[in-house]
Amino acid sequence: MKLIEIPASDFEVAMTLDSGQVFHWEKAGDGFVGTIGDCAVYIEQRANVLTARTSGYKLDGLKPSSLRRLVTNYFALDHPLADICASFPSDPIMNEARDFCRGLRIIRQPKWECLATFICSSMKQVAHIRQISLALRRRFGEGRKVSDHVVYTFPPAQRIARATETDLRECALGYRAKNLLATARLVSSGECDLESWSALSDPDLREKLCALPGVGAKIANCVMLFAYERLRAFPIDVWIERVLKQKYFPRKKKVTDLWLREFSQRYFGEHGGYAQQYLFHHARMAWRKSVMARDSSTSLRSE
Numbered sequence: 001m002k003l004i005e006i007p008a009s010d011f012e013v014a015m016t017l018d019s020g021q022v023f024h025w026e027k028a029g030d031g032f033v034g035t036i037g038d039c040a041v042y043i044e045q046r047a048n049v050l051t052a053r054t055s056g057y058k059l060d061g062l063k064p065s066s067l068r069r070l071v072t073n074y075f076a077l078d079h080p081l082a083d084i085c086a087s088f089p090s091d092p093i094m095n096e097a098r099d100f101c102r103g104l105r106i107i108r109q110p111k112w113e114c115l116a117t118f119i120c121s122s123m124k125q126v127a128h129i130r131q132i133s134l135a136l137r138r139r140f141g142e143g144r145k146v147s148d149h150v151v152y153t154f155p156p157a158q159r160i161a162r163a164t165e166t167d168l169r170e171c172a173l174g175y176r177a178k179n180l181l182a183t184a185r186l187v188s189s190g191e192c193d194l195e196s197w198s199a200l201s202d203p204d205l206r207e208k209l210c211a212l213p214g215v216g217a218k219i220a221n222c223v224m225l226f227a228y229e230r231l232r233a234f235p236i237d238v239w240i241e242r243v244l245k246q247k248y249f250p251r252k253k254k255v256t257d258l259w260l261r262e263f264s265q266r267y268f269g270e271h272g273g274y275a276q277q278y279l280f281h282h283a284r285m286a287w288r289k290s291v292m293a294r295d296s297s298t299s300l301r302s303e
Contacts, residue, residue: 002053002054002055002067003051003052003053004051004052004067004068004071005049005050005051005052006049006050006051006052006068006071006072006077007048007049007050008045008048008049008050008075008077009048010081010082010102010103011045011048011050011075011077011081011103011105012045012102012103012104013032013043013045013050013075014032014045015101015103015104015281016075016103016104016105016107017032017034018281019101019104019277019280019281020126020277020280020281020284021106021107021109021226021277022034022107022109022117023117023121023126023129023130023133024130024133024134024137024151024154025043026149026151028042028147028149029044029147030044031043031044031045031051032044033146033147033149033151034151035144035151035152035153035154036070036071036074037070037110037153038142038144038153039054039067039070039144040054040055040144040145040146040151040153041053041054041067041070041071041146042054042146042147042149043071050071050075050077052067052068052071053146053147054067054146055145055146055147073108074107074108074109075105075107075108076105076106076107076108077105079105079106081103081105084231084271084274085098085102085274087269087270087271088268088271088274088275088278089267089268089269089275093243093247093248093279094275094278094279096282097275097278097279097281097282097283098278100278100281100282100285101277101278101281101282104277104278104281106225106226106229106231106273106274106277107226108226108227108229109226109227110154110227111194111195111223111227111228112154112156112157112187112194113154114222114223114226114227115183115187115194115209115212115215115223115227116136116154116157116160116180116183116184117129117133117154118215118219118222118223118226119176119179119180119183119212119213119214119215119219120132120133120136120173120176120180121219121222122176122179122214122219126284128172131172132171132172132173133154134152135170135171135172136154136155136160136168136171137151137152137153137154137155138152139167139170139171140155140159140160140163141153141154141155141159157183157184157185157187157188158184158188160180160181160184160188161181161184161185161187161188161189163181163184164181165177165178165181168180168181176214178213178214179213179214179215180214182213182214183212183213183214183215186212186213192208192212197209197228198228202224202230202232202233205224205228205230206220206221206224209223209224217236217261218235218236218237219235221233221234221235221236222235225273225276225277230273231270231271231272231273231274232265232269232270232271232272232273233272233273234261234264234265234268234272234273234275234276235273235276236257236260236261236264236276237280239279239280239283239284240276240279240280240283241260242283243279243280243283244260244263244264245260248263264276
C-alpha cells in the first residue's frame, strides 16, 4: 500500500468530483475511490491536506513520488486558481458562482476516457452517465483493489473496438452505442491519434473532434476543456444555456446558439472553461437544493 500526503490549499476534492466532469469516483468512508488511468486510488481530504493511497496490480513498483505527480497532475493542483478566479468577469451571477465553487478545479482527464465518456453523456443526466460508465468499466475494464474497495479501469479504445453494438447497448448506451463503437475503431486503428492532436490549435482541434461519430460542439468543447486543458473552451449544455438566457439576457426574446457561443467566448475570456464549470455546478446545486426543499415541504404537508 502506497500512501502520500499532498498540500492542497484552495482545493475541494468532494466538490470537484461532484461537478459533472468525471463520473466514476465513489464515496468510500471519509474519502473517495476511483481510477486515474490504470491506477486505483483512494483520496481523502482533511483541511488543506490530500491523502492518497494506491495498491494492487501493476503498482508494486510505483514510487511515492510518482503517485504524488499522478494525483497532483490529475487534480490540476498546479493551476493558479486564485488568479484564474480573479480573471472572471465581475457580475452578480458570476460572483455568486465563484464564491459558491471556491476550490473547484478542472481535472486533467485521460483523452480517450474523457472522449468516450462524453459520447455516452449525450442527452443524459449525471446519474445516468455514472451508470453507463460503471457498466462499461465492469464489463470491459479491469478490476483493481484499493482500501478494501474494488474499482474498474476505463476500457481502452482497442477493447471497445472489439465489442459489438449489442454488447454496448447492454451497458445502457442506447443509440450512443453505435457512435462509441465507430469512434473506438477510429482511435484503435490509429486513424485518429488523440495524443498528437494536442499540438493542434483550438479551432483545428474542435474540427477534428466534431468529425468523430457522436461528437458535436458541446461534447467537443467538454473534451477540449477536460482532456486537452483548453481553458477557453466553453461547453454550452442545457444548464449553461438556461443560465445565460435567464440570468444574462432575461429580456432578450431570441437568443441563437451562435450568438451564445460568440458571447461566451468574448465575455468569459481565457479561463472561460473554469467560469463555465462554476456556473454549471452552482446552477445544478441550486436546483438540487430547491428540489429537496420542495420535497420536504410536500412531505410535511402530507403528515
